[in-house]
Amino acid sequence: MAPIIEVTNVSKRFGSFHAVRDCSLSIDKGSITGLIGPNGAGKSTLFNMVAGNLAPTSGSIHFDGRDITGLPAHDLFKLGLLRTFQIAHEFSNMSVIENLMMVPQAQSGENLVSAWFQPGRVAREESQVMKRADEVIDFLKIRRVRDELAGNLSGGQKKLLELGRTMMVDARLVLLDEIAAGVNKTLLIDLADNIKRLNRELGYTFFVIEHDMDFIAELCDPVIVMASGSVMTQGHIDDIKRDESVIEAYFGGSPTGHATANTPADGVSVS
Ligand SMILES: Nc1ncnc2c1ncn2[C@@H]1O[C@H](COP(=O)(O)OP(=O)(O)O)[C@@H](O)[C@H]1O
Ligand SMILES: [Mg+2]
Known part of the structure; x- marks a missing residue:
């Protein structure tokens, strides 16, 4: 399957701090790809760069073969690359x-x-x-x-x-950053079903950051694991859950010291 997104050696520095470091990954067209990792791993920063909300410090991002590095969100929106936003206060x-x-x-x-x-x-x-x-x-x-x-x-x-x-627009790639947070179990199933139908029936590709491992397991294949600003591994969720280095990244204390604030949900066990 051809990649719809190719991230190549992308870094993002805030001052001297590397939030994303030499990160490379690709997302297959037609997939629902998950992105997990401990708090502070750089997931949202990476999303912001793919969605055009932040420009990378270095590296390149291609969308469907086209170089979109540094293009602003409203240009990407017109190409069908978008992220969901919370309903703004003024629209309530x-x-x-x-x-x-x-x-x-x-x-x-x-x-x-x-x-x-x-x-x-x-x-x-x-x-x-x-x-x-x-x-x-x-x-x-x-x-x-x-x-x-x-x-x-x-x-x-x-x-x-x-x-x-x-x-409402003809989206081709949709980024979801923790869309399951604060949603009750029944509606979570609804949400997952609708994402699958959009994927199957309308050909949407999804890139999904989520803490809820059940939601990830239900929806995403493959799953990419980020830690300390880089991709650590990628694969099927069943293999990810058994991966010692992933368990270590979650429980072993992260460089940012937030590991305990972000227990990796029910699915990942330390046994
Ligand atoms: N605008 C910013 N300025 C300075 N540091 C930032 C900024 N955005 C994120 N960071 C830092 O970059 C790291 C990665 O953050 P983030 O991408 O939000 O991680 P994640 O989404 O995986 O929890 C964190 O240590 C965070 O504090
Ligand atoms: Mg985040």
Whole structure:
């Protein structure tokens, strides 16, 4: 399978501190690839670089064969590479359907001049955006809360809405940073199911940071393990769980001293 993302010798320094160090990895098109590792391993920093929220200090990142190193998030968004974001505070007073319709599209309604001269066209496009938003709502099976204010949704429903926002554009690679945090078990299953359906039915590739090992095991293959800013190993979760060096990275005390603050969840045992 061809890689959709290739990270080559990427480093990110904050002052003299190396958050990510000479990191190389690739993500297969069509995969749901997991990223785990102790707190402070550099996972979020790596994500931020792939998503265009941080520029690498050195190294390169390719998306579908194209060099995207240092391209800002809004350019990557147009290419179909995006990350989910928590529903911003100011959108909590808008309904679910409105939140979906807010996702930037190549819409002429945003352009004042064309809104002035071609009101018919703008109305037509807006109804198309609503149609798409309604399709997203049906795909995610959240019609019950279509007109509910986003602020009134449960934690898990909010995550579904965040996922739904990626469906308003033609996403190809979606980055999920700890999307399972604070979601109850029932909705977690819903969330995992929807991620799998997006992967299977719409061809999304996912890159997933998650602490919940059950969620990772249910969803991801392969799983990449990061420690101290670099990739430590990669493989099927069953092999990762048995890997002595992974267990050591979690329990053996990390250079940042946060190892105990981040127990690796139920799945990893020290036996
Ligand atoms: N903007 C920043 N400035 C300085 N240090 C940072 C910054 N962002 C992250 N770090 C440090 O880089 C290391 C990796 O952080 P992060 O990528 O968030 O790890 P993870 O997501 O694996 O827990 C941590 O030690 C963190 O304190
Ligand atoms: Mg993080």
